Amino acid sequence: MASIIKVSNLNYRYPDGTVGLKDVSFEAEEGETLVIIGANGTGKSTLFMNLTGILEGDGHINIAGLTLNKIQVKEIRRKVGMVFQNPDDQLFCPTVMDDVSFGPLNLGWDNNEVMAASQKALALVDMEGYESRTSYHLSFGEKKRAAIATVLSMDPKILLFDEPTSGLDPRSTSKFINILYTLKSQGKTILIVTHDIFLAQGIADKVLVFSEEKRPVAIGSYKEILSNYGLLLKNNLVHQHHHGQIVYEHEHRRGYIHERL
Amino acid sequence: MGFANNLVEGLDPRSKIISFLSIILCMVLTPITRLKDFGLYFLLILAIAFIAKITPRQILKRMFVLIPFILFIAIFIPFIKEGNVYWSIKIGYWQLRVTYEGVWTFLNLIIKSVLSIILLVIASATTTFPDFLQGMEMLRTPRLLVILMSFMYRYIFVLLDEAKRLMRARALRYFGSRYSEQFRIIGYMIGILFIRTFERAKRIYSAMIIRGFTGEIRSIKRFQFSYIDFLFITGIIISLLFIVSGIVYKLEHMKINNAHLWQAL
Numbered sequence: 156m157a158s159i160i161k162v163s164n165l166n167y168r169y170p171d172g173t174v175g176l177k178d179v180s181f182e183a184e185e186g187e188t189l190v191i192i193g194a195n196g197t198g199k200s201t202l203f204m205n206l207t208g209i210l211e212g213d214g215h216i217n218i219a220g221l222t223l224n225k226i227q228v229k230e231i232r233r234k235v236g237m238v239f240q241n242p243d244d245q246l247f248c249p250t251v252m253d254d255v256s257f258g259p260l261n262l263g264w265d266n267n268e269v270m271a272a273s274q275k276a277l278a279l280v281d282m283e284g285y286e287s288r289t290s291y292h293l294s295f296g297e298k299k300r301a302a303i304a305t306v307l308s309m310d311p312k313i314l315l316f317d318e319p320t321s322g323l324d325p326r327s328t329s330k331f332i333n334i335l336y337t338l339k340s341q342g343k344t345i346l347i348v349t350h351d352i353f354l355a356q357g358i359a360d361k362v363l364v365f366s367e368e369k370r371p372v373a374i375g376s377y378k379e380i381l382s383n384y385g386l387l388l389k390n391n392l393v394h395q396h397h398h399g400q401i402v403y404e405h406e407h408r409r410g411y412i413h414e415r416l
Numbered sequence: 417m418g419f420a421n422n423l424v425e426g427l428d429p430r431s432k433i434i435s436f437l438s439i440i441l442c443m444v445l446t447p448i449t450r451l452k453d454f455g456l457y458f459l460l461i462l463a464i465a466f467i468a469k470i471t472p473r474q475i476l477k478r479m480f481v482l483i484p485f486i487l488f489i490a491i492f493i494p495f496i497k498e499g500n501v502y503w504s505i506k507i508g509y510w511q512l513r514v515t516y517e518g519v520w521t522f523l524n525l526i527i528k529s530v531l532s533i534i535l536l537v538i539a540s541a542t543t544t545f546p547d548f549l550q551g552m553e554m555l556r557t558p559r560l561l562v563i564l565m566s567f568m569y570r571y572i573f574v575l576l577d578e579a580k581r582l583m584r585a586r587a588l589r590y591f592g593s594r595y596s597e598q599f600r601i602i603g604y605m606i607g608i609l610f611i612r613t614f615e616r617a618k619r620i621y622s623a624m625i626i627r628g629f630t631g632e633i634r635s636i637k638r639f640q641f642s643y644i645d646f647l648f649i650t651g652i653i654i655s656l657l658f659i660v661s662g663i664v665y666k667l668e669h670m671k672i673n674n675a676h677l678w679q680a681l
Contacts, residue, residue, distance in 0.1 A: 204622070207622075207626050209622045209625070209626065229628070232625075232626055232627075232628060233628070235626075236626075236627075237623075237626050239619065239622075239623055241619070243574055243616075244616065244619040244620050244622075244623050245623045247567065247570055247571075247620050247623065247624065248546075248566075248570065249544075249545060249546040249549075249566065249569060249570055250546060252636065253546060253635065253636070256635075256636045257624075257627055257629075257634075258627035258628055260634035260635070260636065261627060261628030261629055261630065261634065262628055266636060266638065269636055270636060273636070290570070291570065291573050291574065305627065306627075309627065309628075
């Protein structure tokens with residue numbers, strides 16, 4: 156399969172000089188689900204901001220055959236949908252329907268198309284009937300699902316999820332994973348940033364590990380990455396205390412996430 | 417707008433904005449000495465409330481939230497305003513004087529405010545805020561102002577929640593200190609709130625441009641100016657013309673002089 160995302164030697168520094176990304180290179184194939192794991196502050200979210208052209212680093216990014224630059228960034232944003240970590244940042248319109256239809260309207264679709272795409276997106280995240288609800292009054296789980304719908308309504312080829320399960324209860328997490336399976340079956344390319352290594356089980360085709368030096372240090376299947384306890388420990392994805400090992404082994408042995416699904 | 421519960425709710429927001437602003441403008445420009453005109457304004461507003469199926473109880477309930485603020489401002493005017501003394505009393509060294517001019521200014525403020533508030537209650541009960549904003553934009557209100565109002569409506573409660581969380585965090589670790597120290601902490605909290613708001617604004621803007629935002633807020637809802645809107649605006653404008661032309665006084669004059677109706681008009 157062809158690479159739909161190709162990142163080469165990407166470096167990013169924040170205006171205050173802090174390193175955001177250091178020599179990042181990786182590829183993702185079309186229809187693939189790539190889970191990017193790393194501890195807090197390893198540059199995972201910064202990577203997503205670079206992939207959507209919000210932040211501009213040094214290096215080369217190619218998405219769906221287009222090189223990310225000032226001229227092509229708008230075309231790339233038509234193909235890439237990003238769901239932010241905090242749904243309150245994504246739901247800025249007065250009602251859910253206004254938010255879900257915001258992207259398609261900006262793409263210049265006609266009203267019937269916008270309506271159909273918005274309804275379809277809301278149905279996919281199990282939020283039919285929420286159209287006229289005020290975003291502020293939704294529960295956190297509902298806000299997260301509405302935020303996903305705001306991106307799905309644009310029917311992007313590539314979906315970026317920034318810490319999608321943070322703050323969600325088990326039922327909402329399970330609902331989110333079901334949505335991911337549906338999107339995967341539709342052939343979408345999905346990139347997920349998380350520090351929850353167990354989320355990757357059953358979803359990830361590949362797992363990319365970010366180190367605290369803000370760069371990728373390993374890539375492989377979920378099994379390969381999870382079986383490398385040293386790698387996880389070194390990169391602050393499991394912790395050193397004895398009970399950490401117990402939890403890790405316990406989860407590993409029982410296939411907790413798998414059972415939950 | 418086919419699901420509207422009443423005629424006023426089903427109107428295009430533009431016709432409501434134009435009509436209600438016209439009424440307010442006429443009321444503001446009418447001298448308070450023409451009290452009978454204000455009676456007619458009141459009847460006109462009541463008629464709109466009746467069509468909008470808003471009960472007096474609903475109006476009173478919402479009005480009483482705002483009235484105390486206006487009363488607080490207006491109550492001192494009769495005592496402060498210079499002019500011909502209407503009534504005075506001496507309490508010790510104090511001389512309290514109520515002037516004619518003060519009473520009229522007081523009435524001017526109270527009557528016009530109350531009538532405007534009733535209109536505001538009707539407007540808010542029959543128009544959602546997003547529809548109101550869209551109406552404003554369709555009436556060519558500067559887009560930046562409309563976007564700002566939209567964001568204020570969406571994020572005011574988020575910010576209040578943020579402020580509440582900061583207050584709680586302070587309360588849990590506050591065991592009494594000097595006033596100067598408390599002011600310093602409140603200053604920090606305001607600063608933190610400002611920084612968080614600024615950071616949030618940046619993230620929201622990112623979320624907007626990723627979804628193709630180019631400076632124009634588009635909406636899926638389309639309003640159509642129908643013949644009902646036209647009739648509503650025309651009805652309001654004709655009523656206002658009658659009031660402003662001093663029809664009550666002319667009719668009174670006609671009655672006194674035993675004149676014909678056409679002579680009065």
